[in-house]
Amino acid sequence: MRLTHVAHLRLPFGPLLSHDLVVSEPGRALPLSFDQGRHVGWGDRAGSWMALAMRLPEPLPREDLAAAWCAVVQRHGTLRSVFVPGVDGTPSLHEVEVEGGFWTEHEVLPGQAMNDALRDVLDATCRPYHRPSHRFCVIETVDGPSLVFAADHSHVDMWSLLVLARDFLAALDQAREGRRPRLPEAPPFAEHTVELAELPPAPDEIRDRWNHVIEAGGGAMPCFPLPLGDAAPQPERVVIRDVLDLAQLAAFSAHASAERVSTLALAVSAMTSITRELAGTPLRAVFPVHSRHEERWHDSVGWFITNSVLESADPDPRACSAAVKEAIRLGSWPLADLMAPWGGMPEQPGMFAVSWLDLRRLPVRIDSAGLDAQYVGAAIRTHGVMLWFIIDDTGVHLRCRYPDTLTARQSVSTWLDTLVAHMRALAASGAHREPSRRSAAS
Known part of the structure; x- marks a missing residue:
């Protein structure tokens, strides 16, 4: 979907x-x-x-x-x-x-x-x-x-x-x-x-980590690593891409398994690699994580999403796996108290966020193909870059929203094209690995 x-x-x-x-x-x-x-x-x-x-x-x-x-x-x-x-x-x-x-x-x-x-x-x-x-x-x-x-x-x-x-x-x-x-x-x-409000305060190590994250962002949440042009909110440009088909996703997942990491970690490896290539910086992005930690919330409706930050400097898949786990840990504590030193979550023009939703792993399913079901986003003005990955039974899909300036068109399009090419190359590598693994097993 x-x-x-x-x-x-x-x-x-x-x-x-x-x-x-x-x-x-x-x-x-x-x-x-x-x-x-x-x-x-x-x-x-x-x-x-x-x-x-x-x-x-x-x-x-x-x-x-x-x-x-x-x-x-x-x-x-x-x-x-x-x-x-x-x-x-x-x-x-x-x-x-x-x-x-x-x-x-x-x-x-x-x-x-x-x-x-x-x-x-x-x-x-x-x-x-x-x-x-x-x-x-x-x-x-x-x-x-x-x-x-x-x-x-x-x-x-x-x-x-x-x-x-x-x-x-x-x-x-x-x-x-x-x-x-x-x-x-x-x-x-x-x-x-x-329930979140009644949780004990976050430990000092989490507070220290958030301090580092905000300081590394110049006093705010992370920005897109390439120029976007005018910092004022602009009409949005929305790009929708089919990144991997079902066979490519299987091969991409095989590559991840061979590295003993998740599919998400391998995608983070690709983003880390191309960000270093194009911008010469580590990957830093706002990273939404869900807070449905107990099964009783699986059938509820609400805003069960909170923000963390993903920082990844090493494209090695296992290092990226550790970076994902750290981001999830960072986002597992109530933010109201953690963001109090900044008077709330400190934002700035150019903020960069990456969302990953694997529909195959959710406990809630509908016949999305038979119902022709689609998520729908609204039209807005923006000065930041938001990237969504949706994974389902047909493959990996990508949606990106960014400010429609000439500079952002060049920067974001280059970043996305390079990312898609890199993920497909990893899938091709996984397809080549899979037969040899079978041979070794037999």
Whole structure:
């Protein structure tokens, strides 16, 4: 399943509808996570959402679709919470009661692409202070509906979007059988926030390591190693690449196994090598890691992602494996206390982040090929570089977002092209290794 962009999403033409839920006034206050506070604290804005799109193979009654979505909302507490701006701009999070509502059909203007019409709906409704800040959209066709589950990032991560899709399909099966869909309530994300807050303080070695990381970045998180041009936020350029097909992925994994490291570590080796080649510096990048450390959170929806930093100076695969483990360890402690000396996470123009999501390893699965499921990103302005690797049963896919300046086009394109070539070369090397390993085993 690829991570695409709202401008690249393949959508049919047809009536565009969204389901409006009836939401109560904000009630009991809920704990706010560090990352929710950062995200919502930047203010109400468009383009802060993420989504999953898929298609069903036959037309279905609107009431069944609405009932299934309502069951999903009742299952997950974060979908029944809203943010309220404080007088000083600090957000607070509150419970709300949510009931089934009504369908709204959105106008698609003459000559307007369906992508743009959908983007308008999501930009208007899936934003930090909207109530609720999530939306279920449907495009109706004679072949069956295209569905979009979208939410402001403060309530979901990429794992969560899979949970939403899976739970919706389970609820829809109940509706098809003539039953009122009901799903057991999942542990709410607010409980996870409380658990993190109650953890003991990070040891001195972790604090010292974070001090080193921030100092090495000039007092902020890491930047892309090559020039990007104007430091002000720019319209984004989004690149989507198929890096390795299934056979190449198998060979790449064989190479990693021969080195006794993970596939991720071998990819970090490639990034480390080409960064030294092109920029003459170690690889340094913000590295998101998940915080679903207990199995009970696997079926919950929320922002279970925190940031770490990956530092890799030696392209040897085992050194890169150690660098990955160190990044995971660094990101395993609550950031609120660790970032306090800097008044929060210190950011700067040009920040560089690398995300790795291996869908084959997640405990949540859907038939992404049969459903034509795709992750969807919003359109924004940016001054940083964000790289996502998505690994699934078809291979390795890459999505990169960067500021669309002439300088960044040259720098980032060169870095990406060199990386893809290097990863394919490692896969080719793995393909050559595999037969000899079999021969030795026999």
